[in-house]
Amino acid sequence: MNDIAAASADIDVPVLLRGAPSSVEFKKLRKRLLRQAREAIADFGMVPDGAGPQARPKWLVCLSGGKDSYTLLAVLIELRWRGLLPVDLLACNLDQAQPGFPEHVLPEFLETNGIEHLIVREDTYSIVTGKIPEHRTYCSLCSRLRRGILYRVAREQGCEAVVLGHHREDILETFFMNLFHGGRLASMPPKLVNDEGDLLVLRPLAYCAEADIAKFAAGMRFPIIPCNLCGSQDGLQREEVKRMLQGWERETPGRLSVMARAMTHARPSHLLDRRLYDFVNLRPLGPEADAEGASGEAEDPCAASLALTARMLAAR
Incomplete structure (x- = not known):
């Protein structure tokens, strides 16, 4: 049952995993993502001691419609199916009322795959565009509004944690953003407690490379929804940092892996x-x-x- 090679033929496999490619390359990719997520969950104690069938914490898995959150959901579902994650999962999409947002895509995807979910609609788009001039970056305000809503939903649903799809490159980009513009050595931790002290924020894909996630999402043919609110803005500082890191990786393959390892060895x-x-x-x-x-x-x-x-x- 735990053999990925036989997963696609196993009727007990979650519906989401039945269409996974059967190529050797994809199976290796899938195993790598599972292993890295499992390591991050274990290394940072994301699942409390004593969790099991009789005492299962509940996680709110945030699904935006991008490659990262789809991969996060798939990895967590497979870990749970394999008996490696004693946690109840509730997928949640926050529909921010962006013009042209295909609001049918995620509900159809989640219902077709038999995934327990919740769709929350809050018009944060009007608030963000009404308060931030067009030439300014929307990300900060949008993120704060989104996070506040997700915290409220997590409390209402009895969840212990809000789970996000940030990966290795997101963490490195945040580190350099803080270094260049904030004057501090800090990044996104894989595990933290919110300011109110009542919820965990978890990032199980902290060890996963963005390129692997992109290949996985493409292989699984997830219905990707682009973020037109912030993605349409050019010249964002984060995009500049992303291009810098990608350039370093092209010139010296493996450099991002070394940099990520350095994040775990502070002196x-x-x-x-x-x-x-x-x-x-x-x-x-x-x-x-x-x-x-x-x-x-x-x-x-x-x-x-x-x-x-x-x-x-x-x-x-």
């Missing part, structure tokens, strides 16, 4: 934040102390120096 003693590390009271321990004892952390060799040394030795 407070090698930064400048005095709130995170006690530099004032840092003193040498004496002649007999080793380098590690002086700062509490051994300093790793510079990766660039190691690469340069390797090239020099290879040239010789």
Whole structure:
């Protein structure tokens, strides 16, 4: 039952998964996304201890109609089907009353696939366009309004968490946005508690690459709905950061993976934040102390120096 290779032929498979491509390449992609999501859920303790058939938390899975949220929903449904996610799932779409929004697409998709869901219609479009000039970015206000509505819906439905489809690149882009424009080292955490302290916000796709998600969504033929509200605005700062990261990945394949790994290895003693590390009271321990004892952390060799040394030795 847990074999993806046999999933498409298994009548017990959720309807959403029955049309999955059977190619070896797609099965590997599917397994990779499942593994990475499962690792993120475990690493950050997204499911409480003791969760099971008798005590199942409920998650509000936010579905926008984009590739990321479709993939999130599919991955969570498969993990639950395989007995790896003891959680009840409620898919939720917030219809923001954008002109031309195909409001029939998501309800039909969810009903056809037998997915428990809720469609909430709130005219945030008029509020955003009424308060923000056309040449300004809508994202900030739109996001705040959307998040507030989803929090309210999660409370009304008895959900423990609001689950979002942000992936690895979203997290990296936010890091550089904060670095360049906010003057701080911060990003989207895979797990946090909202300001009111009564809900979790979870990002199970935190380890997943955007390219993998795009391939998965294309293979599954999800009915993608573009966001014409913010997607039609050119020159957004996030888009500039996205292009920068994509350029780095083209020039040096694998760089984004290394950068994402760096997000999990913070070294407070090698930064400048005095709130995170006690530099004032840092003193040498004496002649007999080793380098590690002086700062509490051994300093790793510079990766660039190691690469340069390797090239020099290879040239010789």
